Amino acid sequence: MKAITSIPVRFVSAIKRSFRQFLSLPLATVIGFAGLSVLVYLADRSWSGGEAPHGFRWLGELMGDRAALGSLLATVASSIVTVTSITFSLLLLAVQQGAAALTAQVTDQFMARKVNQFYFGYFVGLSVFVLMTLVTNTDYHRPVFAAALSLLLTALALCLIIVMIYNTIDQMRPEQIIQFIHGKVLGARDEDLTLLAATRRERRRGWSDVALVRSCESGYVVGLDLARIERAVERHARGDVEIEILITLGTYRAVHDPMFQVRARPGLSLSEEARTGLIDAALAAFTYDDGRDLQNNTAYGLHQLSTIAWTSVSTSKSNPNPGLAVIQALRDIISQWSRGEVEIRDASASCIVYDDAAPVIATDALEAVIVVASESIQSQTLTEAVRTLAILLHHVEAPTAERLADVAHRALSSLGEHVLTRQLDVALRDLTEALRERGFATVADAVGEASADLAASLGKLNSRSTRVPGTTS
Known part of the structure; x- marks a missing residue:
């Protein structure tokens, strides 16, 4: 192309x-x-x-x-x-x-x-x-x-x-910077909600994929003209075609990266002219730019928070204070967005399918902080992250809780890098109880077992690589 x-x-x-x-x-x-x-x-x-x-x-x-x-x-x-x-x-x-x-x-x-x-x-x-x-x-x-x-x-x-x-x-001051970005992320969510309210989350079952359309440009996708796509579908295939957007606004696309999928009702045969016109109009609906705007892009704000946490928590800076502030900001963001995941209204008659990625990006950012805490062995940062998981699991909606439980399960892989401090021990127990309360018994058992293995290393002289020795057969 x-x-x-x-x-x-x-x-x-x-x-x-x-x-x-x-x-x-x-x-x-x-x-x-x-x-x-x-x-x-x-x-x-x-x-x-x-x-x-x-x-x-x-x-x-x-x-x-x-x-x-x-x-x-x-x-x-x-x-x-x-x-x-x-x-x-x-x-x-x-x-x-x-x-x-x-x-x-x-x-x-x-x-x-x-x-x-x-x-x-x-x-x-x-x-x-x-x-x-x-x-x-x-x-x-x-x-x-x-x-x-x-x-x-x-x-x-x-x-x-x-x-x-x-x-x-x-x-x-790191706290002021993070607080400002936190406010901008919450404000930019209004742009997401407007877009989500005009589209659908689920694609129609039984419809077939007609064409996978790839990007003709490179850059950040910062705008999407829904009305232009709707007019094109109305003109070329009224009610028989839907456009499934494969990216979210703020995503970087290189030339030939996938952009959207054209899907059609079973048995429908689009003419070459209609297909070309539909694809060209949909491609023209995307706006590219060389940079992103913090004012209207939640993903960019979350990326900034994640970058600040990663840089400060890692041994590059070894400063736990900004990381703790980012964890607290993410806890508030995830908490506020959780209910919206089950309450967001979509346009059932819309011909455009668009996914809500912001809540997922927020939990992924929290997961990244847990990962980098293992690299710098910052027990206070890991403790705050584990405490955040436990607090959120007590009240967030089911989709958010499932992701948080998955984050907790994946985080166990890095737990062996740490010393079981008293605060971390309490946070892990709270997390185990919260997981069990929400019905994630398997993950709760895994967290409890990992905590017990880490406790078994207390009082023993081990290096970082052998703090929690693996079992030998």
């Missing part, structure tokens, strides 16, 4: 993504300052001809003549530009240090915060305002109001520097 070149489309997508992630508020703030400059310029026209507006003669005497205003504005303009450049350099250095301590995901959450966007827009907008005021200082225009406003806004900017430095340092 020939790859489709869509450089203009990718360029437009990149611009849209940059505005969604960062540029909208800063540019709006700069435009606001430019508009304010125009309004103040009109107000300053009342000073033309040397006449002071009624009640503001004192302000004109305080600010001085045109030469004094020019000197003042030039000083303010150079100062604000210098302070802005130095401050932003220090802030970016702090962000870089935070990214080095955790992962590059720190940069995404820093740019996504509205308060940071406002800071950047305010300082740049203030620089533009002062420079525009300096330009308007002429023989026939005396910008008294603009100069006074420049001084006030510059004083406010200097005060904001203190707040901005504190906020930046505070935002670099």
Whole structure:
């Protein structure tokens, strides 16, 4: 299949993504300052001809003549530009240090915060305002109001520097970063629910696979136009064809990777023209981009949490604190999404089949933390993960409970790397009881047996590789 070149489309997508992630508020703030400059310029026209507006003669005497205003504005303009450049350099250095301590995901959450966007827009907008005021200082225009406003806004900017430095340092704390991503993941779930409500989860039984369609482009699939697919099905095979999407939004696709399956009612024979038209329309419904957006992609947010946990928990950083915070965030996410797995309404008449992968990705992220805890032998991280499994199993819905029980069973393979601390012993007992309570007796027995084997190693001198010796035949 020939790859489709869509450089203009990718360029437009990149611009849209940059505005969604960062540029909208800063540019709006700069435009606001430019508009304010125009309004103040009109107000300053009342000073033309040397006449002071009624009640503001004192302000004109305080600010001085045109030469004094020019000197003042030039000083303010150079100062604000210098302070802005130095401050932003220090802030970016702090962000870089935070990214080095955790992962590059720190940069995404820093740019996504509205308060940071406002800071950047305010300082740049203030620089533009002062420079525009300096330009308007002429023989026939005396910008008294603009100069006074420049001084006030510059004083406010200097005060904001203190707040901005504190906020930046505070935002670099692992707990703040994880909490922010956690909130974005929960917010992005609304996008998933909208898509799920317009599609079906189960494909129709007895229908046959007509064609497996592969990707013509490479990149992240970030959008899906359901209406376009529905119109194509309505036009070419009303009620006789369904499109089964094989990926979820946010998935990376290389050229020729599977995208969707065309399925038809038994006995239906699609003409070559109808088949081609249907496939082309469905392919055109997918939007590709070179990056993902934390604002509307739950999978990307979960990927960031998993990456932060893996990097910090592993011997690469050996820092258990971010890993514990990620486990707590995942516990909340899994708990909130569990009920939705059985309550999400789908469109039974829809011709599009789309799977809900976000809850699965969340439990997989928790499983990844358990795996990496064995590499660094962080007993406190494993204890928190096991405790999380036990807590969730007491109240989550059946689909989530089944996955968690499977995670618990698979996690036993790495248990031998650890020492059975008292906290881990209690967490394993709680997990065994929770599994038995939910009807997973086989897994509960396996956890109990593994815990007993690990307990048998207490008081014995064993290396990491022989802490729980295998049975010999």
